[in-house]
Amino acid sequence: MITKPIYLDHQATTPLDERVLEAMLPYLTSQYGNPSSPHAYGRVAARAVRTARRHVVDLVGAKNELEIVFTSGATEANHLAIVGAALAARPSGGHIITTAIEHKAVLAACRRLVEHHGYTLTRVGVDRHGRVHPADIAAALAPNTVLVSVMHANNEIGTLQRLAAIAEITAPRGILLHTDAAQSAGYGLLDVAGLGVDLASLSAHKLHGPKGIGALYLRGGIGITAQQTGGGQERGLRAGTPNVPAIVGFGAAARLITSDAVPPPRRLRFLRDRLQNGLLAAIPGTSVNGHPHRRLPGNLSLTLPGIEAVELLDRVPDIAASTGSACNTGSGEPSHVLTAIGLTRAQARATLRLSLGRTTTDNDIVQTIDLVTRAAHSNIHCSSPTEPPDPPQGRLCGNPIAR
Numbered sequence: 001m002i003t004k005p006i007y008l009d010h011q012a013t014t015p016l017d018e019r020v021l022e023a024m025l026p027y028l029t030s031q032y033g034n035p036s037s038p039h040a041y042g043r044v045a046a047r048a049v050r051t052a053r054r055h056v057v058d059l060v061g062a063k064n065e066l067e068i069v070f071t072s073g074a075t076e077a078n079h080l081a082i083v084g085a086a087l088a089a090r091p092s093g094g095h096i097i098t099t100a101i102e103h104k105a106v107l108a109a110c111r112r113l114v115e116h117h118g119y120t121l122t123r124v125g126v127d128r129h130g131r132v133h134p135a136d137i138a139a140a141l142a143p144n145t146v147l148v149s150v151m152h153a154n155n156e157i158g159t160l161q162r163l164a165a166i167a168e169i170t171a172p173r174g175i176l177l178h179t180d181a182a183q184s185a186g187y188g189l190l191d192v193a194g195l196g197v198d199l200a201s202l203s204a205h206k207l208h209g210p211k212g213i214g215a216l217y218l219r220g221g222i223g224i225t226a227q228q229t230g231g232g233q234e235r236g237l238r239a240g241t242p243n244v245p246a247i248v249g250f251g252a253a254a255r256l257i258t259s260d261a262v263p264p265p266r267r268l269r270f271l272r273d274r275l276q277n278g279l280l281a282a283i284p285g286t287s288v289n290g291h292p293h294r295r296l297p298g299n300l301s302l303t304l305p306g307i308e309a310v311e312l313l314d315r316v317p318d319i320a321a322s323t324g325s326a327c328n329t330g331s332g333e334p335s336h337v338l339t340a341i342g343l344t345r346a347q348a349r350a351t352l353r354l355s356l357g358r359t360t361t362d363n364d365i366v367q368t369i370d371l372v373t374r375a376a377h378s379n380i381h382c383s384s385p386t387e388p389p390d391p392p393q394g395r396l397c398g399n400p401i402a403r
């Protein structure tokens with residue numbers, strides 16, 4: 001019997017590791033000092049923040065602590081990186097490049113530059129596996145390009161990008177390369193030096209740390225314009241009293257990864273492949289989205305044959321997962337990621353994202369194959385996945401589906 005739903009939504013957020021909670025607790029209780037205060041309490045807090053920053057440095061392969069700016073998460077880090085770096089390089093009228101499959105925080109930051117600062121924007125497309133071709137980035141360059149932003153790993157289909165090859169194009173031209181690494185850092189996949197990125201956005205809650213904390217990696221020597229001012233914290237790049245318990249938690253979560261105190265990604269890959277193979281065999285006509293090999297080990301995005309993913313999940317409350325087309329705005333639009341890789345609206349509606357994590361067990365996989373298969377065979381049909389795009393009244397998240 002299943003006592004609580006099987007959690008397969010680790011790309012949305014991860015459970016807080018108990019060791020992280022333990023590290024945080026003193027800073028939520030007895031060690032409440034403000035790290036800017038010049039007394040014993042303040043010094044204890046400042047030391048804890050310094051240690052955490054060191055752990056984040058190690059996680060991403062930065063050179064030193066000056067290259068890490070704590071933020072409230074990857075959303076804020078994306079805005080600080082994109083708007084801050086572009087405006088510092090060229091206060092108005094430059095050109096930026098991003099991709100068609102970025103997180104909405106990146107797209108919104110780019111839009112801000114276009115709408116409020118006279119920038120032009122090129123959104124480069126991807127292939128059917130969700131990969132950006134470096135040659136397409138090269139072709140999109142303009143004489144006034146100041147910044148290229150390409151996510152490291154996609155949050156829906158898990159595809160990893162060839163950042164090192166893109167850096168070979170941007171670096172010699174003095175163009176900054178930013179990456180949204182919210183999804184990849186938890187696997188120890190982000191090595192900023194090896195990949196040649198200048199700025200990278202991180203989020204603690206994607207790697208078993210607390211919510212509401214993240215960071216921007218900012219290569220030494222790069223100037224950015226602060227987006228939140230009014231205090232000298234984070235060297236003037238992000239004003240506001242630091243969230244000490246959350247920063248300590250982020251540091252502890254990073255340290256667990258760099259000290260190999262967590263299961264290796266190959267275990268996740270093994271479980272994911274078992275789940276993938278089990279469902280492909282049990283539900284004929286199902287296809288896998290994302291790159292076959294170059295994708296996050298815990299990601300499984302499946303398009304089911306003519307089956308409404310939202311309704312399927314409604315029928316299996318014992319699984320906590322997400323529809324591939326989940327929209328967080330309630331706009332009813334299909335996922336821009338799934339349409340960018342060539343899926344029709346109906347296929348996007350039939351897409352399920354199962355994302356595994358550290359706590360996923362063999363038994364979770366066996367049960368999920370059984371539950372999803374039974375639900376899929378219980379006749380939940382949407383319009384044929386091969387038919388042309390639907391009119392936009394279809395419901396993709398939240399409300400009952402018009403069948």
Ligand SMILES: Cc1ncc(COP(=O)(O)O)c(C=O)c1O
Pocket residue numbers: 011012072073074075076103105151153154155180182183202203204205212213214
């Ligand atoms: C790729 C990506 N970027 C950014 C974010 C936003 O991160 P945060 O929740 O820390 O603001 C997420 C999380 O949903 C994400 O998956």
